[in-house]
Amino acid sequence: MTEVRVPTLGESVTEATIATWFKKPGDSVAVDEMLCELETDKVTVEVPSPAAGKLDEIVAQEGETVGVDALLAHIADVGNAGPEETKPREETSKQGGYSGSDAEKPSEETVHTNGGGSASSGGDGEEVQVMVPTLGESVSEATVATWFKKEGDTVEADEMLAELETDKVSVEVPAPAAGVLSKIIAQEGDSVEAGGQLAVMTKGGQASGAGTASSGQKSDASPADAGQKSDAGGTGSGASKGEDAPSAKKLMAENNLSADQVQGSGKDGRVMKEDVLKALESGGSGAKAEAPKAEAPKRAPSPAEDADREERVKMTRLRQTIAKRLKDAQNTAAMLTTYNEVDMTEVMALRNEYKDLFEKKHGVRLGFMSFFTKACCHALKEVPEVNAEIDGTDVVYKNFVHMGIAAGTPQGLVVPVIRDVDSMSFSEIEKAIGEKGKKARDGKLSMAEMQGGTFTISNGGVYGSLMSSPILNPPQSGILGMHKIQERPMVVNGQIVARPMMYLALSYDHRIVDGKGAVTFLVRVKEALEDPRRLLMDL
Structure with a gap:
């Protein structure tokens, strides 16, 4: 296992912000291949791979501030993977998730299935754990704020699955692989610890009740679901646009903007929150629709009727x-x-x-x-x-x-x-x-x-x-x-x-x-x- 650390940043520069990761866990990397890019208040610094192998774990996520020599990631050396890498799926997923260490997880190229049939959520594909990502320095737990997918949904790699809230920031959880969201373990409102398990996915599976594997969505999806998947570019039509950031979706909905009115600057054309803010500042048609005026009640409502009109929302962390x-x-x-x-x-x-x-x-x-x-x-x-x-x-x-x-x-x-x-x-x-x-x-x-x-x-x-x-x-x-x-x-x-x-x-x-x-x-x-x-x- 090889450590990837923050290089020397220059005279009097002691910290930097992680701007972009060019690789994701499981990707193969060559010696000196660019892994990520750091930004300081003076310059931009590229971080090359110190060894050939597979990017096993990203320790510091995009947007985090890191000091000189801080640990960024781990690279698993080629040929040094544990014996678990060659075990069939039945032996490595008996407990409902991968039981080996992160360094022993097989990459997408070494996935084993039971026979030659197509993988499905019934267990034909390899099970992958969806874990709580790094939350930031001194932050040990978060609250599951929103699940954007439900059990049985088909998802693409890096498509947003959920959003977590800490006492300082919101953290998005992307799908670690393409497949089916088999089981949600931590429900909305639950508190989870850093490194805890959120859900289980089946690699390469398809949603139950789907027509063909190439359709890319459930056959019984509602029009609203289909519209959401279309916005995310994941309907199997060949579009490659990544799913828009949840905060951007919320802001667009609040200001009556559609995704085609905003120029996305994120990975694969994803619309980020700052893109929506720019669109609004530039005079986009983001005027909020005026809510229809409710007719005045003919009689004073009772306390029970008042309770029916109230909304109780849990405070964010x-x-x-x-x-x-x-x-x-x-x-x-x-x-x-x-x-x-x-x-x-x-x-x-x-x-x-x-x-x-x-x-x-x-x-x-x-x-x-x-x-x-x-x-x-x-x-x-x-x-x-x-x-x-x-x-x-x-x-x-x-x-x-x-x-x-x-x-x-x-x-x-x-x-x-x-x-x-x-x-x-x-x-x-x-x-x-x-x-x-x-x-x-x-x-x-x-x-x-x-x-x-x-x-x-x-x-x-x-x-x-x-x-x-x-x-x-x-x-x-x-x-x-x-x-x-x-x-x-x-x-x-x-x-x-x-x-x-x-x-x-x-x-x-x-x-x-x-x-x-x-x-x-x-x-x-x-x-x-x-x-x-x-x-x-x-x-």
């Missing part, structure tokens, strides 16, 4: 985690909020003057978040307790700023962290915020990207909030709430003029931050934003 952490913050910290307001005239003028030149030079738009991030870093130097945390009876002061940027996603609130933001330029901050925001919306943030924050900014203004009291993100001691910019009458040099004003809110842990420190912090942020030149001169 992410929502449960959000609820728990927010309540823990209220129960643990002595949380208090102080408020101020800032005149955004100078920041808006500076942004309007340089935004085109800024975007032309740096390739990213100049927003307000970089100004607020810079202003907070400036204020944290003067009031370091806002950037500290309590550890037992100790106060841990951070001589760096890892800024959390709260982001609302369709799945819930997440807080990606931009590390060492105090040493970044405006353009670097804007690029980092854009990258983390996209990953958050696509559900591709890793656990490492949401840990280690020392201070957080939450921008409720993008939703129209005029004022709010943000809740701390433990173990941090401070969080700044931004709000909507709104013109209000202000007295300037004895004259009443309209000014673009924003309310600011700082929630802080009163156990470590005194009122004087909290007010001073907010005043320094206000001063830096109302006169951005202070940031240049460190005043």
Whole structure:
């Protein structure tokens, strides 16, 4: 067995994101053949195969962040497979699934069947276990959110079978081979552990009641089923398009878009969630259909009738985690909020003057978040307790700023962290915020990207909030709430003029931050934003 590890990424580069796997488990590989591609903040790195053999197991999945020398995969050496590889199917699947180790699993080329008849779900084909994939660093369990297939359905290799939810991200489970979904072991709503078994497939089988093996779908499929399979390109008509991502399907349904209105960028033309978002941004016919108005009831419904009209939905793991952490913050910290307001005239003028030149030079738009991030870093130097945390009876002061940027996603609130933001330029901050925001919306943030924050900014203004009291993100001691910019009458040099004003809110842990420190912090942020030149001169 040969290990595939992350190569040296370059000077000062310590981690990368797995962009694409060119091979899947069971594929034969040659020495130096490209296995996968990694992306860093500087370059793209290809990972060649260190030996000839078969790709036995992928340890780190696409979208995960990995460090230098981290384990990516295992390659089984040619000729070194265990004796199980040559055993007939009856001996290796007596327990309802493959009993050998992953390294001993036969590849598709060595599948044995009982006689020369066509494989079917009745047991003529080899049984393949569908397992829970790697869930990410420090994530040990997930909840089965949705099964896209039911027992007896014919599926193609890599077609999406199910979607799992963890407390941070959603994970799709593809079919490990073409065949029939014989048995679902973990039902929707069940909790499963990493490496646990989800289902059993029969390789090369066909659905019970199917007409011919070449039809590729059940003969009794409903029109809705047939339409779904047609979208996925799996009706046996010769189409090769992979199944669209479940999150993309959901978003298309919500916005009345069909798959042919969206250009897919995924493998084999699959439509991904970001493709749907691009289609909507470009003016696609995605306006939501107006729901028909229900007629007013002639009489007040009874409590029993009200219950019939209710819908009970189990909270997702992410929502449960959000609820728990927010309540823990209220129960643990002595949380208090102080408020101020800032005149955004100078920041808006500076942004309007340089935004085109800024975007032309740096390739990213100049927003307000970089100004607020810079202003907070400036204020944290003067009031370091806002950037500290309590550890037992100790106060841990951070001589760096890892800024959390709260982001609302369709799945819930997440807080990606931009590390060492105090040493970044405006353009670097804007690029980092854009990258983390996209990953958050696509559900591709890793656990490492949401840990280690020392201070957080939450921008409720993008939703129209005029004022709010943000809740701390433990173990941090401070969080700044931004709000909507709104013109209000202000007295300037004895004259009443309209000014673009924003309310600011700082929630802080009163156990470590005194009122004087909290007010001073907010005043320094206000001063830096109302006169951005202070940031240049460190005043």
